[in-house]
Each structure stands twice: as C-alpha cells, then as structure tokens.
Amino acid sequence: MSLVPDFELGLWNAWIFTFYLLLHSLLMRIIDKDVWKKMQYRPNILLSRTPKKNLHFSRAIRLFLLIYSIFLPLKLGSTWFYLGLPICLLGSIMWTIAWLKFATTPLDEPVTQGLYRYSRHPMFLSAFLVAFGVSIASASWLYFLLSILGAILRFFLYVIPEERFCLEKYGNAYRKYMNRTPRWIGIPKSEKKD
Numbered sequence: 001m002s003l004v005p006d007f008e009l010g011l012w013n014a015w016i017f018t019f020y021l022l023l024h025s026l027l028m029r030i031i032d033k034d035v036w037k038k039m040q041y042r043p044n045i046l047l048s049r050t051p052k053k054n055l056h057f058s059r060a061i062r063l064f065l066l067i068y069s070i071f072l073p074l075k076l077g078s079t080w081f082y083l084g085l086p087i088c089l090l091g092s093i094m095w096t097i098a099w100l101k102f103a104t105t106p107l108d109e110p111v112t113q114g115l116y117r118y119s120r121h122p123m124f125l126s127a128f129l130v131a132f133g134v135s136i137a138s139a140s141w142l143y144f145l146l147s148i149l150g151a152i153l154r155f156f157l158y159v160i161p162e163e164r165f166c167l168e169k170y171g172n173a174y175r176k177y178m179n180r181t182p183r184w185i186g187i188p189k190s191e192k193k194d
Contacts, residue, residue, distance in 0.1 A: 007071040014069035014134045014143070017088045021095055021127055022066065058153040065131065065146055072138045084137025091129030098122040110170045112177050119185045120178065121159055124151075159183070 075081045094115060101114035102123070115122035128151045135144035166174045180189045 008073050009071055010073055012074050012076055014072040014074060014138045014140075015066075016074075017092065017130050017134050017137075018066055018069040020092055021130060055157060058150065058157050061146055061150045061153065065143065065150065068143065068146075069134065072134075072140055072143060074137050075139050078139070080139040081137045084133045084135070087133030088130050088137060089133075091126045091131075091133055094122055094126035094129065098126060110166055110174045110177055112181070117181065117188055120163070120181050120183050124154055124159060125184055 074084075098115045101116060102111050105111045105113070119125050128147065131147035131150070132144070135141075135147055163178065167178075170177075182188070
C-alpha cells in the first residue's frame with residue numbers, strides 16, 4: 001500500500017464504488033418524495049446540536065474522498081483488488097437493502113427490520129465498508145486513514161444525535177430497540193419476558 005498512489009483519470013478508478021452511494025441516494029430522493037421527507041430531520045438535528053465547523057470539516061473530508069476517488073486507480077488484477085472488491089460489493093448491497101427498508105417503513109415507526117435488526121446504523125456501516133473496500137482495492141493508505149477519520153466524525157456528528165432524535169420521536173419503542181440491537185453489528189438480544 002502506498003500513502004499517495006499515482007493519480008490518473010480513468011474509467012477503472014475508485015469512483016465506480018463511491019459514486020454508487022451518491023447516485024443511489026440522489027435517485028431515491030428523486031423517485032420517492034416520502035424518503036426525502038424522512039431524511040429532512042437529519043440536517044435540522046445536526047445544525048441545532050452540532051457546531052457548524054465540525055459539520056463543515058466532516059463534509060470536506062467526504063468531498064475530498066469523492067474527488068480523490070475520481071483520480072485513484074484500482075489495482076486491477078492484484079491481490080489488493082481481489083481483497084477489496086468483495087468488501088465494496090458487500091457494502092453496496094447492504095446500502096441498497098438498508099435504503100429499501102428505510103424507504104418502506106412508515107414515518108411514524110422506527111426502522112427495526114431487515115438489516116436494522118442486526119445494526120442500528122446499517123447505512124453508516126455499509127458506507128464505511130465501501131470506503132474500506134475502496135482503500136484496499138486501490139491500495140491507498142491515505143484513502144483508508146481519511147475513511148477512518150470520516151467514520152469517527154460521523155459517529156459523533158450523525159449517529160449520536162440521530163439516536164437522541166429517535167428516542168425523542170419514538171420513545172419507549174426505540175429504547176427497547178436500542179436495548180436489543182447492537183449499534184454497529186451483531187446478534188440481536190432476545191427480548192426479556194416479565
């Protein structure tokens with residue numbers, strides 16, 4: 001792995017994986033207006049509870065990774081590529097499944113089925129898997145380190161405020177969900193019977 005690999009603009013660069021997440025999100029917002037409405041609460045939470053400079057820093061990292069991926073060649077035919085490709089594909093599939101479950105859950109209910117049964121934040125987890133896979137498939141330490149930094153920032157800037165919001169909005173139903181479902185990934189705890 002190199003810290004900063006050669007930059008080259010090409011068809012077989014890391015953008016293939018990173019743009020899928022961006023394109024998919026945009027298409028879901030265009031196709032299904034209710035999904036867009038569900039997502040509207042997030043900016044309001046973040047702007048009211050998070051310092052703007054932290055949000056701007058987080059967005060700058062994501063934008064840099066997106067632009068960097070355009071010029072970051074995949075190491076086609078190498079061991080790095082064959083190790084990173086399945087991780088990218090797994091993350092992309094998980095992202096799509098999580099989005100579909102999010103889109104089909106009524107607004108007045110927390111999303112608790114599908115991948116949300118095994119992780120309270122499968123979209124964040126799947127986006128990280130894509131970024132992790134890209135860093136391996138392209139053999140880029142810089143991409144890897146910035147992906148880790150971005151994931152840490154997302155945890156504090158998005159995950160914690162989102163969970164607080166869901167507790168306020170859904171109350172005890174979300175608290176029970178939090179008690180039985182791991183934050184990132186794992187086997188859900190069985191519900192205790194009184």
